[in-house]
Amino acid sequence: MSRPTRDGPPSNSARGALQRASDSPTGRELEELTEPEDVGHVVAILGGTARKGSWEPPARLRVLALMGGVELDFRDANLLEGETVVEVLAVMGGVTIVVPPEVDVQASGAGFLGGFSSVSNEADAPDAPLLLVKGLAVMGGVDVKVKKLPLTRRLIRE
Numbered sequence: 001m002s003r004p005t006r007d008g009p010p011s012n013s014a015r016g017a018l019q020r021a022s023d024s025p026t027g028r029e030l031e032e033l034t035e036p037e038d039v040g041h042v043v044a045i046l047g048g049t050a051r052k053g054s055w056e057p058p059a060r061l062r063v064l065a066l067m068g069g070v071e072l073d074f075r076d077a078n079l080l081e082g083e084t085v086v087e088v089l090a091v092m093g094g095v096t097i098v099v100p101p102e103v104d105v106q107a108s109g110a111g112f113l114g115g116f117s118s119v120s121n122e123a124d125a126p127d128a129p130l131l132l133v134k135g136l137a138v139m140g141g142v143d144v145k146v147k148k149l150p151l152t153r154r155l156i157r158e
Helices: 012-023 027-033 151-157
Strands: 039-045 048-051 060-066 069-073 083-091 094-099 104-112 130-138 141-146
Touching: 039 048, 039 069, 060 069, 060 094, 083 094, 083 141, 094 130, 104 141, 130 141
Parallel strands: 039 060, 048 069, 060 083, 069 094, 083 130, 094 141, 104 130
Antiparallel strands: none
């Protein structure tokens, strides 16, 4: 059985759809609109991973710990000016984030049968970078700590 067809000019709703389609961006414009931002991923599944020492975190970092562990140490990291966002999901795993006192920190999240430590730190410098940590811990944990670099590493850094 064939579908019935309708002859005649397109309806108002069809005209609107055609107009919206003609207003849509071209292929080149679409590439510019969907250009990926500075996003990084850290994943630990049934294992562990760590980012320590001198490293450059992206503007947005997505972290997944699935029955594994992740350690992010920002004390020696080269943070971008402005805001760095860390989005965390810990499922039956753990994530530890260590931040130096010279960085503003805002951490908020929720723990479901687990824990999410909410920490805030305000650095003395008004132009200090901001590390924004948010996420969820399900039968796992997320811990944000503010710690100084060990003295030897601080002297080497200076």
